[in-house]
Amino acid sequence: MGLFRSGKPNVxxxxxxxxxxxxxxxxxxxxxxxxxxxxxxxxxxxxxREAILAVGEMGPEVGAEAVAAALSDHSDHVRVAAIHVLYAxxxxxxxxxxxxWLPRHHGHSRPLAMRALAELSQPDSAPGLTAALVFARxxxxxxxxxxxxxxxxxxxxxxxxxxAEVVEQLLLALADEDDTVSERAEDLLALxxxxxxxxLIAELQAGAAPHxxxxxxxxxxxxxxxxxxxxxxxxxxxxxxxESAKALGELRDPAAVEAxxxxxxxPDHEVRARAGSALDELGMxxxxxxxxxxxxxxxxxxxxDVARRPAIPxxxxxxxxxxxxxxxxxxxxxxxxxxxxxxxxxxxxxxxxRARSRSKPDxxxxxxxxxxxxxxxxxxxxxxxxxxxxxxxxxxxxxxxAPDDGSKSTRPHY
Numbered sequence: 001m002g003l004f005r006s007g008k009p010n011v012x013x014x015x016x017x018x019x020x021x022x023x024x025x026x027x028x029x030x031x032x033x034x035x036x037x038x039x040x041x042x043x044x045x046x047x048x049r050e051a052i053l054a055v056g057e058m059g060p061e062v063g064a065e066a067v068a069a070a071l072s073d074h075s076d077h078v079r080v081a082a083i084h085v086l087y088a089x090x091x092x093x094x095x096x097x098x099x100x101w102l103p104r105h106h107g108h109s110r111p112l113a114m115r116a117l118a119e120l121s122q123p124d125s126a127p128g129l130t131a132a133l134v135f136a137r138x139x140x141x142x143x144x145x146x147x148x149x150x151x152x153x154x155x156x157x158x159x160x161x162x163x164a165e166v167v168e169q170l171l172l173a174l175a176d177e178d179d180t181v182s183e184r185a186e187d188l189l190a191l192x193x194x195x196x197x198x199x200l201i202a203e204l205q206a207g208a209a210p211h212x213x214x215x216x217x218x219x220x221x222x223x224x225x226x227x228x229x230x231x232x233x234x235x236x237x238x239x240x241x242x243e244s245a246k247a248l249g250e251l252r253d254p255a256a257v258e259a260x261x262x263x264x265x266x267p268d269h270e271v272r273a274r275a276g277s278a279l280d281e282l283g284m285x286x287x288x289x290x291x292x293x294x295x296x297x298x299x300x301x302x303x304x305d306v307a308r309r310p311a312i313p314x315x316x317x318x319x320x321x322x323x324x325x326x327x328x329x330x331x332x333x334x335x336x337x338x339x340x341x342x343x344x345x346x347x348x349x350x351x352x353x354r355a356r357s358r359s360k361p362d363x364x365x366x367x368x369x370x371x372x373x374x375x376x377x378x379x380x381x382x383x384x385x386x387x388x389x390x391x392x393x394x395x396x397x398x399x400x401x402a403p404d405d406g407s408k409s410t411r412p413h414y
Contacts (some may be wrong), residue, residue: 009047015054020062026051027066045075052078056085064091071098076107083109087116092125100132104140114149123157126150130166134173134184142184147191154195166192167199175208186212190219201228204240211239218247226251230259233275238268245271249278257282 009029014022029051031043052070055063070082071094079102086095095113102110117125133146154163173185189196197220203213205228214232217225225247232244245263248256256278263275 009051011047011050011054014051015057018058020055020058023051023055023058024063024066027055027063027070042075045073045078048073048075048078049081052081052085056088060089068094071095071109071113072101076109079107079109080112083112083116087120090120090122092117092120092122093128096125096128097132099129099146100136114145118149118152121153121156123153123160123162126153126157126162126166127169129153130169130188133188134170134181136184139180141180142187142191144191147188150188151192151195154192163195167196170196171199171203171207171209171213174203174212182209182212186216189213190216193220194222196220197222197224201225204228204232204244210235211237211243214240214243214247218243218250221250223251223253226253226255230256233259233263233266233271238266238271241266241268241271242274245274245278249274249281252282254282 008031009022009026011023011026014026027048029044029047031047032040033043035041048070052067055067067082067085070078071086073079073082079098083095083098086092095117098113099110102113104110117129129150133142133150150166154166157163167189170185170189174182174189176182176185189200196216200213200216200220201224204210204217204225207213210232214229217229229244229247229251232240233248235241235244241263245260248260260275260278260282264272264279266272266275
C-alpha cells in the first residue's frame with residue numbers, strides 16, 4: 001500500500017524490492033488531466049514506460065502479458081518501450097501481431113517493430129505477420145516495406161512449409177468479402193513473387209477468386225502464366241477474361257496475339273477494351289501475327305484445293321508437251337514468209353523487174369540484178385523482221401539463200 005500512498009506508483013522502489021505485482025500494476029497506471037485545449041491528457045505515460053522497462057529486466061517470462069498489452073498503448077513512448085523488451089527477449093509473435101494496429105504515419109513504434117522482426121528473422125513469425133498485414137485496421141494498403149519484411153522472413157526458412165502456409169493464407173484472403181482485405185492479399189502475392197507463382201496459377205484455374213489471381217499475375221509478368229492466362233480468356237466470368245487479357249498485354253508474348261485477337265470480339269465491352277490495349281502493348285508483332293491470322297484461312301483453302309485436284313499421269317504430260325512443241329513449231333513455220341522451191345528459176349518474183357528492164361537497152365536483167373537466190377535474200381532483208389524460226393525452218397532458209405555453186409552471194413545494192 002505504501003507504493004500508492006501518494007497516488008503515483010513508485011516504480012524504482014518496486015523494482016528494488018522485486019515486486020513484480022506492483023510493477024505489472026504500474027504498467028496500467030493512468031493519470032488523466034485536462035489539457036490546454038480542453039482535451040484529456042494522460043500524465044501516466046512516463047510511469048508506464050518506466051514500469052515496462054523494469055519488468056523487462058526482471059526475467060524473460062516476467063509480465064509477458066503486460067508487456068504484450070503495452071503494444072496497444074496510445075502513447076508511442078510506451079509502445080517503443082514494450083518493443084525494446086520483446087526484442088531483448090526474442091519474442092517475435094507479439095511484435096508481428098502488433099503490425100495490425102501500429103500506426104503507419106506517425107510515431108516510431110511501427111518502424112522499430114519491423115526492424116526488430118528483421119533482425120531477429122524468426123521464420124515462425126511469417127504467418128502472424130501475414131495475418132497482421134492483411135487484416136490490419138483501417139484502409140491503408142500494404143507497401144513495399146511490409147512485403148520486403150515478409151520476403152526476408154520467408155527466405156530465412158527456405159525448405160520448410162512456412163512459405164506454402166503464407167501463400168495459402170493469402171489465397172484464402174483473395175476471396176474475402178472485404179475489398180480492402182482482398183486487395184492487400186493480392187498486393188502481397190504480387191510482391192512476394194516468385195514464391196506465389198504456382199499458387200496464383202492454381203487459383204486462376206480452379207480457385208474462388210480467379211480474377212484477382214489474374215490481376216496479381218499481370219503484375220508479376222512471369223512467362224509460366226502464359227498458357228493459363230490464355231485459357232483465362234475463355235473463362236465464363238467476364239472479370240477473369242478481362243484481367244487475363246490485361247495480364248497477357250503485360251507479358252508481351254507473341255504467342256498470345258491470336259488469342260487476344262479473338263478476345264477483341266468478346267461479348268463484354270471491358271474484355272474487348274482490355275484485349276485491344278494488350279495488342280497495342282505488343283505493337284508491330286501483333287500487326288504481323290494478326291495479318292497472318294487473317295490470311296491463313298485463305299492460304300489453307302488454296303492448298304487444300306490443290307491437294308484435291310487429280311494428279312496428271314506422266315505419259316499424258318509427255319504427250320501434251322510433245323503436242324505443244326509441234327504446235328509451236330507449226331506456228332513458227334506459218335509465221336515465216338513463204339519461199340519458192342529451190343529448183344524454181346525465180347521468174348515469178350522477177351517479172352516486174354524484167355518488165356522495167358525491157359525499156360532499157362543495156363544488159364540483161366539477170367546479170368544486173370544477180371542470181372535468183374540473191375534477189376530472194378534481198379527481198380527478205382527489205383521485208384519486216386521475221387520472228388525467230390524453229391530449227392527446221394532456219395535450215396530451209398539457209399538452203400534457199402545459199403548459192404548452188406558454192407560461191408559467195410552478194411546482196412543487191414539499191
